[in-house]
Amino acid sequence: MAELKNDVFLRALRRQPTARTPVWIMRQAGRYLPEYREVRAEAGDFMSLCRNARLACEVTLQPLRRFRLDAAILFSDILTVPDALGLGLYFETGEGPRFKRPVQSAAAIRKLSVPDVGSELGYVFDAVSTIRKALDGEVPLIGFAGSPWTVATYMVEGRSSRDFKTIRGLAKEDPQALLTLLDIVTETTVQYLNAQIEAGAQAIMVFDTWGSALEPDDYRRFSLANMQTIVDNLARDKGAERIPVILFTKGAGALLADMVDTGCEALGVDWTTDLGTARRYVEDKVALQGNLDPATLRESPAVIRQGVADTLASYGHGPGHVFNLGHGITPDIAPEHLGVLVDAVHELSPQYHD
Numbered sequence: 001m002a003e004l005k006n007d008v009f010l011r012a013l014r015r016q017p018t019a020r021t022p023v024w025i026m027r028q029a030g031r032y033l034p035e036y037r038e039v040r041a042e043a044g045d046f047m048s049l050c051r052n053a054r055l056a057c058e059v060t061l062q063p064l065r066r067f068r069l070d071a072a073i074l075f076s077d078i079l080t081v082p083d084a085l086g087l088g089l090y091f092e093t094g095e096g097p098r099f100k101r102p103v104q105s106a107a108a109i110r111k112l113s114v115p116d117v118g119s120e121l122g123y124v125f126d127a128v129s130t131i132r133k134a135l136d137g138e139v140p141l142i143g144f145a146g147s148p149w150t151v152a153t154y155m156v157e158g159r160s161s162r163d164f165k166t167i168r169g170l171a172k173e174d175p176q177a178l179l180t181l182l183d184i185v186t187e188t189t190v191q192y193l194n195a196q197i198e199a200g201a202q203a204i205m206v207f208d209t210w211g212s213a214l215e216p217d218d219y220r221r222f223s224l225a226n227m228q229t230i231v232d233n234l235a236r237d238k239g240a241e242r243i244p245v246i247l248f249t250k251g252a253g254a255l256l257a258d259m260v261d262t263g264c265e266a267l268g269v270d271w272t273t274d275l276g277t278a279r280r281y282v283e284d285k286v287a288l289q290g291n292l293d294p295a296t297l298r299e300s301p302a303v304i305r306q307g308v309a310d311t312l313a314s315y316g317h318g319p320g321h322v323f324n325l326g327h328g329i330t331p332d333i334a335p336e337h338l339g340v341l342v343d344a345v346h347e348l349s350p351q352y353h354d
């Protein structure tokens, strides 16, 4: 395997000194890029793109050809796991993900079992090894999964939701059934992430997009506890150094202080908490990733540069910051605007490092 040529992202996750702040962008491969839309059209639909290692590799590399990014992220989705659990994932154009067989009752939960991850999700591991080879050591490859809670919201609601009525009802009426469901998703996710590591993923990120829909005690019980199990059970001692883990609960705010003790290397922060405040919550025990408001990318280059400057200043001096947006880039963004952001991080961040 080729030697890693750019390790600034992995060093920052480990809070080791770097000459500048690394940058990558959530959803950096996606619909805002015309070359992505072309390949997706060739594949036919989103899941066919995910299942084709050659095309998934191609779209993973597209943003790296345009922008000086410090990491690649596997092109896939968090909903591959419930698809492997037999729920029948499909995407309705313009309406996001749907399941043919959502799991809305204790009886439906009892019918679920951990699938054979190697056969059901082998296409993802093929994509990981294909991408890792194609990267040829230019930048590290991030593998990922959804948090069990976030994945379960889609499994129970059957689709994207704003109020999570069904799953929150289940949490109150039959918490044991929900915990059973979360256990199955957690066990599947551990195997899924370990196989990604085995195939070549060099860092792992867990996306907990909907954890903050829970009140704090329920967050700890139904979301954080399962992320803890994942961190505890990852086979992270692969090379000379442990594979770093990033946990991202969108909207975590003060809950960041609870997330620190999981044993992860880094926490993702959205734009509703400034990085200086987040750094105080976590007492510099872990690295922080984020957190420019994605909407900033709609504005002029001057506004984008100012946003980057403010985000860097908010984190302040020293190692342990990975620049990113506070959530994924949206399809309406002009690619050149992301170029302005990335260039600004390269230009403005060295002053924060010795």
Ligand code: CP3
Residues within 6 Å of the ligand: 025, 026, 027, 028, 029, 030, 031, 040, 046, 073, 074, 075, 076, 077, 078, 079, 094, 095, 096, 097, 144, 146, 160, 207, 209, 328
């Ligand atoms: O970041 C990357 O570039 C890697 C790929 C990636 C995708 N989804 C590709 C994708 C990652 C890391 C995800 C994570 C994901 N997927 C999350 C957690 C992160 C977040 O954004 O909160 C969630 C909640 C999902 C579930 C999901 N997948 C939704 C709600 C949708 C529809 C979104 C939409 O805007 O239509 C998807 C589809 C999806 N996943 C797309 C991409 C590029 C768009 C598919 C397309 O139409 O081409």
